[in-house]
Amino acid sequence: MEAIVAISDLQVPYHDKRAVANVAAFIKAFKPSKVVSVGDEMDFQTISRWAQGTPLEYERSISKNRDETVAVLESLRVEHVIRSNHTDRLYNTVMMRAPGLLGLPELGLENFLRFPDLGITYHKKPYELAPGWRLFHGDEGNISQNSGTTALNLAKRTGVSVVCGHTHRMGLSHHTEAVAGIPTRTLWGMEVGNLMDAKQAGYLKAGINNWQQGFGILWVDGKSVTPQIIPIHRDGTFTVSGKTWGK
Numbered sequence: 001m002e003a004i005v006a007i008s009d010l011q012v013p014y015h016d017k018r019a020v021a022n023v024a025a026f027i028k029a030f031k032p033s034k035v036v037s038v039g040d041e042m043d044f045q046t047i048s049r050w051a052q053g054t055p056l057e058y059e060r061s062i063s064k065n066r067d068e069t070v071a072v073l074e075s076l077r078v079e080h081v082i083r084s085n086h087t088d089r090l091y092n093t094v095m096m097r098a099p100g101l102l103g104l105p106e107l108g109l110e111n112f113l114r115f116p117d118l119g120i121t122y123h124k125k126p127y128e129l130a131p132g133w134r135l136f137h138g139d140e141g142n143i144s145q146n147s148g149t150t151a152l153n154l155a156k157r158t159g160v161s162v163v164c165g166h167t168h169r170m171g172l173s174h175h176t177e178a179v180a181g182i183p184t185r186t187l188w189g190m191e192v193g194n195l196m197d198a199k200q201a202g203y204l205k206a207g208i209n210n211w212q213q214g215f216g217i218l219w220v221d222g223k224s225v226t227p228q229i230i231p232i233h234r235d236g237t238f239t240v241s242g243k244t245w246g247k
Helices: 017-028 062-075 088-098 148-158
Strands: 002-006 034-037 081-082 121-123 127-130 133-135 161-164 170-179 183-192 215-219 226-229 238-240 243-245
Touching: 002 017, 002 127, 002 183, 017 062, 017 238, 017 243, 081 127, 121 243, 127 215, 148 161, 148 170, 148 183, 148 215, 161 226, 170 226, 183 215, 226 238
Parallel strands: 002 034, 034 081, 081 121, 133 161, 161 183
Antiparallel strands: 002 215, 127 133, 170 183, 215 226, 238 243
């Protein structure tokens, strides 16, 4: 049986270092068949539209943030990355403010985050990560406040089960179709939470959110796929297959 680990939104430098270190230790020991990331690996906060006209825009921390993102991705042994709204900020900023620099290899996301050196494949379109399952970021459709529903709505639109991030929530939801009492198809939507330190998310009004830390696992047995969400507790620990990690 194969096991595919889906890493949730990191948004370095706003990641939870303790939780990320525990997930990295788990992956090193567990040796999954594949590790994928749902996007938003780096926040790119200094070039966001929210930074314009504020001291953040002049912080000059992007190089340090990039190097930390590369180190985190290497520690998590990520092999596949999907496009996302935060990592799109690099292209969007160049396109809107300095279009003459478009086409420079150094400013392409793959090279900027050193994906070739890390052995990471970057997917600009949804990635088929298991039979009947695709990886999305989660911003491709309408966002629901109900955990798992954003992914399930994408699944219904595309006709395949979906793993996504973006909502920062954890949830599993499914939709089954049947004829004469016999199931013909079940679509799953899995949202894998986040690996952020919410205390650093200054854009949250009064610090209020309904986010959950965690990641996901797809257990693949031939064409049969079983989704599992792994919640991370406030102390950074989590349990997989009866073993608790991070103590």
